Amino acid sequence: MTAFPALLGQRLRRDGVQLVLWTAGTALLASLTYVSVGQAYGTEQSRASILAVVMANPVIMLFRGLPSGAGEGAFMLFLIFPFLALLAALMSSFLAVRHTRGDEEAGRAELVAATRAGRRAPLLATLAHGVLANLVLASLTAVALAATGLAVRGSVVSGLAAGAVGLTFLGVGLVAAQLMRTSSGANSLAVWILMLSFLAAGIGNALGTPSTDLQRIESSWLTWLSPFGWGEQTRPFAEDDVGPIVLCTGFAVLLAAVAVALQSRRDLGASFVPERHGRSEAPATLSSPIGLVARLSRPSIIGWGVGGLVTGILATTLAAVIRDIGADNPALERIMQAIAGGVDMEQGTVVVFFTMLGILAACCAVQTVCRARQEEVHGTAELMLSTPVDRARWLASFMVMAFVGIVVVIGAALVGAAAGLASRNGDWSLLGDVAVTGAGQIAAASVFVVVTAVIFVVAPRLTIPLGWALVLISMVLGLFGPLFGFPDWAVRLSPTGVAPTVTSDGVDVQGLWWLLAAVVAGGALALGLMRRRDLAPAG
Secondary structure (H helix, E strand, O other): OOOOHHHHHHHHHOOOHHHHHHHHHHHHHHHHHHHHHHHHHHHHHHHHHHHHHHHHHHHHHEEEEEEEEHOOHHHHHHHHHHHHHHHHHHHHHHHHOOOHHHHHHHHHHHHHHOOOOOOHHHHHHHHHHHHHHHHHHHHHHHHHOOOOOOOOHHHHHHHHHHHHHHHHHHHHHHHHHHOOOOOOHHHHHHHHHHHHHHHHHHHHHOOOOOOOOOOOOEEEHHHOOOOOHHHOOOOOOOOOOOOHHHHHHHHHHHHHHHHHHHHHOOOOOOOOOOOOOOOOOOHHHHHOOHHHHHHHHHHHHHHHHHHHHHHHHHHHHHHHHHHHHHHHHHHHHHHHHHOOOOHHHHHHHHHHHOOOOHHHHHHHHHHHHHHHHHHHHOOOOHHHHHHOOOOHHHHHHHHHHHHHHHHHHHHHHHHEEEEEOOOOOOOOOOOHHHHHHHHHHHHHHHHHHHHHHHHHOOHHHHHHHHHHHHHHHHHHHHHHHHOOOOOOHOOOHHHHHHOOOEEEOEEEEEOHHHHHHHHHHHHHHHHHHHOOOOOOOOO
């Protein structure tokens, strides 16, 4: 155990930049949301009217928290808490897998296990590292909220609730790393559990019972099956109940104990879920680099495509609902105008949802290009490049599949949007708007393909953290920037913020030509530099 401090310090140094981005970004999002709520919903009456509409249209709660009253702090947490908890959960699950199964794949775990540290110390160091990261996230979030003038107790409960959800998914990531054979498999399992939990909390709230004054909801039993639901049940700035935080923490301890027990029962590099046996003969599609990349990327692209389908359905089915809400609530109409520009409420809803869709497509693209870095670290890229395949062609295969992933996500959204329009008694008036905004987001998401590829070539060790950080920054600037009152030049730094969109007069191409130029120039730069770059297998 004498190696424990050294292992913990190594993890803190290795993740320093990533943790700053995750924790400070979460706190900044909380602080900026308070500012936007104060500007858009400055009176209790306007907040109460929004909550009343939410009770009548509970599907809105699929992407929001648990209504707990019209107070400024409680209303703000209703809007933003699921996203704060989501950031904490993603940070924690990725951290857990990266330092356990990821190190086993890279061969680092075997080297550490051969020393006096043994096999258990790295797992315990990862656990301590995750706990510290969530404590920092909780503290910064609480300080950010308290600095706005909100009640200190509610601010602390808010931060602790988000951190407690993160701790739970730290445990989920640790267990997934023991079960699955690869880090990509472990991450996929953890993310699927995360998304199902997120959805369960939203559905549980939607199925809940509203109060007689239509200001709060008592969740259904389904919410209590989700760590996100537990975090929401703290009801910050209303009840400030710390009981669910204890529940989250206790469950995290249980998962950590399970991970330790599972590790003691398997060999280094082994897993409880065995790898699928491959075919005795490879299909013809695997005879080319792009065929191999397509096979590796297919599960994740399908997953992101499902997310695009759901987003498309919600974009058109909720358009009429939000139009009716805006008719009775000028504050909401101002928000939609700020985000979507000078369009009516239904068009604005499509623009907002498809801006979110652009972020989903960018995530799919970044994950696909980052797989090139994973292949390089695992040594499989070296085997591929020992054949007549050159470096530029190999990287181009990942870039092409990233573009394909973008088209799949946007295409699935267009199908979902058409299905939503079909349910509106044949009202197809929004179909053109859907097509324009969808095509615009293809151009915006494509920028992340080439930017991530350039990072991979120039600074390979920063590919994963910096690639995902740029997506997060783009989301804050392009989606939340207009809402938070950012200057136009800052919003236009985000590709999603300058994508072609609809206006009351037709179509505004905005920065389309700049986006296309960036894609062409960035792609050429990445492939050109890749021809001269040596492999960088070290993690």
